[in-house]
Amino acid sequence: MTTAELLPISIAPVPPLSAAEQKLRTAQDLFIRRWGEMGQTWGINRTMAEIHAFLYVTGKPQSTDDVMERLNISRGNASMSLRALCNWGIIERQHKRGERREYFVSLSDVWEMFSIIAAERKRREMDPVLETIKQCHRMLEEGSLGKSAARREDVALTRQRLAGMEEFMSVTNKIFQQFIGNAKSGLTRVVKVLLKAF
Amino acid sequence: MTTAELLPISIAPVPPLSAAEQKLRTAQDLFIRRWGEMGQTWGINRTMAEIHAFLYVTGKPQSTDDVMERLNISRGNASMSLRALCNWGIIERQHKRGERREYFVSLSDVWEMFSIIAAERKRREMDPVLETIKQCHRMLEEGSLGKSAARREDVALTRQRLAGMEEFMSVTNKIFQQFIGNAKSGLTRVVKVLLKAF
DNA sequence: CTATAATTTCAGTAACCACTGAAAAAGGAA
């Protein structure tokens, strides 16, 4: 009994990679790994970032199995991470005619991707902070504290600090807003303007 | 034997907080907690962010014990986190005349703080990515692949994707650079440019 | 110098998050 008979199904004969294919793959892997590392330090888990990098850099629709194989991860992990990326909206499901399995593709426009991510993070992480700062401010106003208390040195200091932070967050928010607002339509213009100005 | 005799050293009679003090503290705590949460999602550990928020929002020099007590953390944790924040350069040690213990203060200028952080993160996290992308690009040039290989569809696709990402990272880098050199005026300028363009 | 206060270090532990793999569910094809 041969190995082929014992394992009749799997282990399709993998076509050997040409030199060019190998180099392509190496370059892609390099990018994928770096992207994963970067993701980690920005609060995005490594695997998700890597999957995204893989879909983005190959530019081709890839199946769950492609992802599993390329990144050496389990089916469960692949499934959950792919779904999360779909929910973010930076990759999309794609059905192939007459094929049962699903494929995934990354958005091709980096700017669009970034603006989607920016919008979400602004909403979830920056807006609440700004809201909290305003709330703190209100708590320390004369109206809620009384005149004499509001003039206490420590109260004044804290209010001052809160004001500084609020100003900063407002400006940052505006920049994000600019990117987000112009997501599809005018991002290339934003880019051009920025490139010209700096 | 009274409790005071059994525990002669610690438990100095904590002066009761006035209403104003309580409100001040509540407002500060609110800010501190939010800041900690935000830090986490941006890849900064909660405690460090909280310590910084505490120092920033009170505006007063605080000792290690003050930090421990206010945030309910151990001495070891406080010590290590404070040191890390000092290394970042966003808080500073301060000696008080005739006092043995050390105090810590936060930088007061939010713009300066963020530009310090931005500089470091750019250097450690963005520059390497840009470098990697360039490297990948080079690996897929005609020179290293040969003419026919370089024209393969999949190679072309990947090169295109890398180019898109490189453009994005370049612009982002420039914005950061703008911010790093001259924190407030730099960013304000970015905002102005963006607002004028739309 | 000694005594004591303050700080740092670090081994051990706790909490957290990512990941696996197998079982269940869902989705066609016959």
Place this chain on the structure above:
DNA sequence: TTCCTTTTTCAGTGGTTACTGAAATTATAG
């Protein structure tokens, strides 16, 4: 319907990071 393929779910596990607490070290006062 049943059979087979693909996807999803999730309990359990492994790995990582954050934190504690006590011992070691350093700094200051007397």
